[in-house]
Amino acid sequence: MQVSSFAKLxxxxxxxxxxxxxxxxxxxPEPLRxxxxxxxxxxxxxxxxxxxxxxxxxxxxxxxxxEVNGQPVRFLVDTGATAVALTxxxxxxxxxxxxxxxxxxxxxxxxxxxxxxxxxLDSVSINGARLENVQALVVADxxxxxxxGMSYLGRLTxxxxxxxxxxxxx
Numbered sequence: 001m002q003v004s005s006f007a008k009l010x011x012x013x014x015x016x017x018x019x020x021x022x023x024x025x026x027x028x029p030e031p032l033r034x035x036x037x038x039x040x041x042x043x044x045x046x047x048x049x050x051x052x053x054x055x056x057x058x059x060x061x062x063x064x065x066x067e068v069n070g071q072p073v074r075f076l077v078d079t080g081a082t083a084v085a086l087t088x089x090x091x092x093x094x095x096x097x098x099x100x101x102x103x104x105x106x107x108x109x110x111x112x113x114x115x116x117x118x119x120x121l122d123s124v125s126i127n128g129a130r131l132e133n134v135q136a137l138v139v140a141d142x143x144x145x146x147x148x149g150m151s152y153l154g155r156l157t158x159x160x161x162x163x164x165x166x167x168x169x170x
Contacts, residue, residue: 052129052168062166064148067125069094073146077166081149084124084136085116090146091138094121101138109142116140124152129168131155 054064054077062077073090085107088098096119103115116137124134126148135151153159158169 052127052170053165054126054168056164056166062161064126064166066148067123069122071095075148076145077153078147078149079153081147083149083151084121084134085143085147085149086119086136086138087143087146088138088140091119096138098138103138103140105137107137107139109139110144111142114139114142126168129156129170131170 054062057063064075064077066073066075068090071094073086073094075084086094086096091098098117101117101119103117105116105118107114107116116139119136119138121134121136123130123132125131131152134155153168156168156170158167160167160169
């Protein structure tokens with residue numbers, strides 16, 4: 001795992017939208033479920049595998065079930081995060097030895113300041129949109145969920161949000 005110049009620059013504004021993610025727990029999801037109905041009044045289903053897309057969750061946020069280094073990780077899609085940010089728990093599941101990391105960066109989360117270490121993920125794949133050598137940060141504290149930030153999203157050829165779906169094009 002290497003530290004890149006991108007990871008060094010990414011730390012300045014990395015977790016700008018985490019506060020909105022923290023507010024999700026206090027939101028009433030019932031009105032948001034109504035918005036997921038299609039024109040016939042049936043609930044919209046998840047995007048087809050291989051479509052490079054994710055559906056909006058009942059909380060109004062886009063959640064991506066990714067395969068990272070061959071392991072499943074659930075991300076909150078966060079265009080305000082400069083980099084992919086992993087919780088220590090997710091990093092450990094990926095085989096990253098968090099105890100051996102040197103968290104040399106200060107980041108701001110919804111819970112306040114935290115320390116983070118830069119890593120390179122071999123691959124990140126979401127419904128067929130696969131990228132290799134993705135820069136990420138392992139955030140020591142203050143992050144409740146892993147974030148899919150711009151170090152992945154910004155490398156896509158295109159990503160597009162509609163009312164109910166976010167589509168990725170590698």
